[in-house]
Amino acid sequence: MEESHVNVSALSFEKNRLSYCGQDCYKIPPTLWKMYGAKVLQLDLSYNNMETLKGLEHFTKLQELILDNNKLGDSINFPPLPFLRTLSINNNQITDLEGFINKICDCFPSLSYLSLLRNKACPNELSDRDKDDSDYQRYRYFVIHTLRNLQFLDSRRVTFAERSEAITRGQFMRVRRPPDDQLDGPKVPVTTAYQRPLPVDLASLGKHRGAYGKCNYKYTGKHSEGNRFIVNSDL
Template sequence: MPVKEIFTCVFKYTQAVEVIHKKNTVRTQFISPARLTCAAKIKEKILTHICYRVNINSDLGTWSQLSYIGQDVRKIPPVLSKLYGSRVQSLDLSYNCLTSLQELSNFPHLNELVLDNNQLTDSITFPRNENLRTLSLNKNNITDLDVLMRKLENNLPNLRYLSLLGNKACPNQLSSPDKDDEDYQRYRYYVLYCLPNLQFLDSRAVTTEERTEACQRGKFMKVVRPSSENESNRREEIEKENRNKYTPLPAARRHADDHRGMFGKCRFRYAGKHSEGNRFILNDDL
């Protein structure tokens, strides 16, 4: 049999993107370090540290990766989606301050998404993407596991690799010292029940025993928490019950320096001979 040749070619470069607001245009060019220093002095907006890597392989096809790491941005810069959105399969936005994924819908061909060490919360939304296989959300501010599972199940149906380490939604010792291995295992069962196609969760691969246990008992591993609306309704009911309860104490509140209950005048006075106090009166006192 003839030997199949595999040709691999990797292109990697880092460039700076200059955003010009006056003309509402975007220009991509290589900028020298002296140019960057001058731009920093005049506070000109220049996006740097954009790393775009292209891997051309005759057997696996073309694979392109975009990295924009450690720039402290709160949202994905629109310039990234305009320049690379239609041709990127892997996107790495780690070590930023992301709170929104609004521009993510402009990356329709994503197969891998890394969002570690950001500030993403339960309010994030994922656009529907049937190509995404890998999602990493380590060390964010995700607390509600049930809400996240519904979003991933509806919008990312072909997800195979998921990591949530460092979030409160992932109960292990990285998120809380009060959690143990049993809490983490119950969490794995519930995640696998919601996403049965996962092959790798957090730090280890999914085993056949875990998958079987998740199918049988995974739905019972859900942690039910009362919503804020239920809590407020319950609080109102308790206050209403307390108001309807009888109490001999006066309804009006009194301060600690109010001593009217200790000193006062009595309306009635007993003057009969059967008073208990008469036995202490001597004849000399009459």
């Protein structure tokens, strides 16, 4: 779609909420911030092809930003938005968790809700079948440690126990991913649509526990090659 034109039938502005979804935009159309920037409190740009957020700095009063199902990656830059409380950026192309969290920590001091599901930076089975609950819990500790005002992360409330653990150990729980060309096994395709996980399932709050520890594996099969490394002096 030509970025200088806006599909008026797809645009919705009501009660300080601006929605412009599903229009294949790779950037914010200038018409949106020129006409509505100073008025908008809630901005929904989901289901586009956003690769940049140039122009977002004109939405100076923004409190909620929805960017689900776009093509935003690690090169994304945010302007300072002191009033932003909610950021939903599910199903994009963010892989560098630490870099991303540092950016929003600097730009969004009032942020209390963040959702990163279906990004490689969020290590759970939605983005990587090799990840488990312990990987995801370590991710939560690191994010909560860095974003001290966060009340909700993804689809769950931040619990008192999580916050206490994050204060003492969160800085040591950075989740790092090897480059894609070093990952073994077939890649799992990611669907192109993901709904924002609101409202929160309050029944599940505080029930999740991370599992930590070391596992020792012992091979007992008859085809073990361990004997190849036993020298005569060991017999």
